[in-house]
Amino acid sequence: MADLEGSGTGALPTYPDLAGKVAVVTGSSRGIGAATCRLLAANGVRVVVNGRDAAAVDTAVERIRGAGGEALGVVGDATNGAVLAALRRRTEDTFGPVDVLGAFVGGGGQPSPITEVTEAEWRATIDSNLTATFLAIQCFLPGMLERRRGVIITMASTAGRLPGGAAVAYAAAKAGVVMLTRHVAREVGPQGVRLNCIAPSAIVTEEHPLRRASEEQRQRVAAGFPLGRLGLPDDIALAALFLASDSSSWITGVTLDVAGGRVSL
Numbered sequence: 709m710a711d712l713e714g715s716g717t718g719a720l721p722t723y724p725d726l727a728g729k730v731a732v733v734t735g736s737s738r739g740i741g742a743a744t745c746r747l748l749a750a751n752g753v754r755v756v757v758n759g760r761d762a763a764a765v766d767t768a769v770e771r772i773r774g775a776g777g778e779a780l781g782v783v784g785d786a787t788n789g790a791v792l793a794a795l796r797r798r799t800e801d802t803f804g805p806v807d808v809l810g811a812f813v814g815g816g817g818q819p820s821p822i823t824e825v826t827e828a829e830w831r832a833t834i835d836s837n838l839t840a841t842f843l844a845i846q847c848f849l850p851g852m853l854e855r856r857r858g859v860i861i862t863m864a865s866t867a868g869r870l871p872g873g874a875a876v877a878y879a880a881a882k883a884g885v886v887m888l889t890r891h892v893a894r895e896v897g898p899q900g901v902r903l904n905c906i907a908p909s910a911i912v913t914e915e916h917p918l919r920r921a922s923e924e925q926r927q928r929v930a931a932g933f934p935l936g937r938l939g940l941p942d943d944i945a946l947a948a949l950f951l952a953s954d955s956s957s958w959i960t961g962v963t964l965d966v967a968g969g970r971v972s973l
C-alpha cells in the first residue's frame with residue numbers, strides 16, 4: 709500500500725469504485741503524474757505510466773508493482789497523436805478499455821517580456837501544453853463515448869488563472885486547457901463522460917527549481933500561500949483521485965485550484 713508523502717492528511721483515502729478500473733496518465737514517470745499513478749494504483753486501478761525516458765518509466769512502474777499495484781509502462785512522446793494512438797492500443801491490449809485519462813503532459817519555460825518571445829517558443833509551448841491536451845482527449849474520448857462512461861482530468865496551472873510570474877505562452881496555453889476542458893465537458897456530459905481540470909501552483913517535484921533553492925528561499929515562497937507551505941505531488945494526486953472517482957459524479961467542467969489558497973475570486 710502506498711503512503712502519502714507529506715501532503716498533510718497522513719492517511720491514503722480509498723475510493724472503492726476505482727478498484728479494477730484502467731487509467732492512463734500522460735507524462736507520469738516523475739512528478740505529479742507519477743504520484744497520481746501511485747495513488748490510483750493503491751486504489752486498485754490498473755495504471756499506464758508514460759514518459760520519454762525508458763529508465764524513469766521502468767522505475768515508476770517498479771515502484772507501483774513493489775507496492776502491490778498493477779502498472780504498465782509505455783515509453784513515448786505524449787504530445788504526438790500517433791504515439792498516443794499506439795499508447796491507447798497497448799493499454800487496451802493489456803488492460804482493456806480506458807476508464808480514466810489524466811492528460812497531464814506539459815510544462816513551461818522562463819518568463820520574459822512578450823516582445824522577446826520568439827514565434828518558435830510560442831508555438832512549441834502551445835503545442836506541448838494545449839495541443840497535447842487536445843490530442844489526448846481526442847484519442848481517448850471516442851471509446852468513452854461508445855461505453856457512455858469515462859473520466860478525463862486535464863492539467864492547467866495557476867499560471868493560466870492569474871497573470872504574472874510565468875511565461876506568457878505557458879499562461880495562455882494553460883488558460884486554453886481550462887476552456888478546452890469546460891467546452892468538451894459541456895459537449896459530452898449528456899453521453900456520460902466527465903472532464904475536470906486541476907490548476908496547481910508551486911508543486912515541489914524532483915525537477916522543480918524550488919527543489920534546489922535554499923531553505924530560506926523556499927520559506928519565503930511558502931509564506932506567499934495562505935496555507936503557508938509549498939505543494940507536493942501528492943496534493944495534486946489526491947485531487948485527481950477524487951475527480952477520477954464516482955465521489956465527484958456530479959462534477960464536470962470545473963477547474964480545481966490546488967494552490968494553497970492562492971486563488972482569484
Ligand SMILES: NC(=O)c1ccc[n+]([C@@H]2O[C@H](COP(=O)([O-])OP(=O)(O)OC[C@H]3O[C@@H](n4cnc5c(N)ncnc54)[C@H](OP(=O)(O)O)[C@@H]3O)[C@@H](O)[C@H]2O)c1
Nearest residue numbers: 735737738739740759760761785786814815865910911913
Ligand atoms: N510542478 C508544478 O509546480 C506545476 C504547477 C502547475 C502546473 N504543473 C503542470 O503539471 C504537469 C506535470 O508537471 P510536473 O511538475 O509533475 O513535471 P515533471 O516533474 O517535470 O514531470 C513531468 C513528467 O512528464 C514526462 N514528460 C514530459 N514531457 C513529455 C512528453 N512530451 N511525452 C511524454 N512524457 C513527457 C516526464 O518524463 P520525460 O521527461 O522522461 O518524458 C515526467 O515523467 C504539467 O502539465 C505542468 O505544466 C506543474
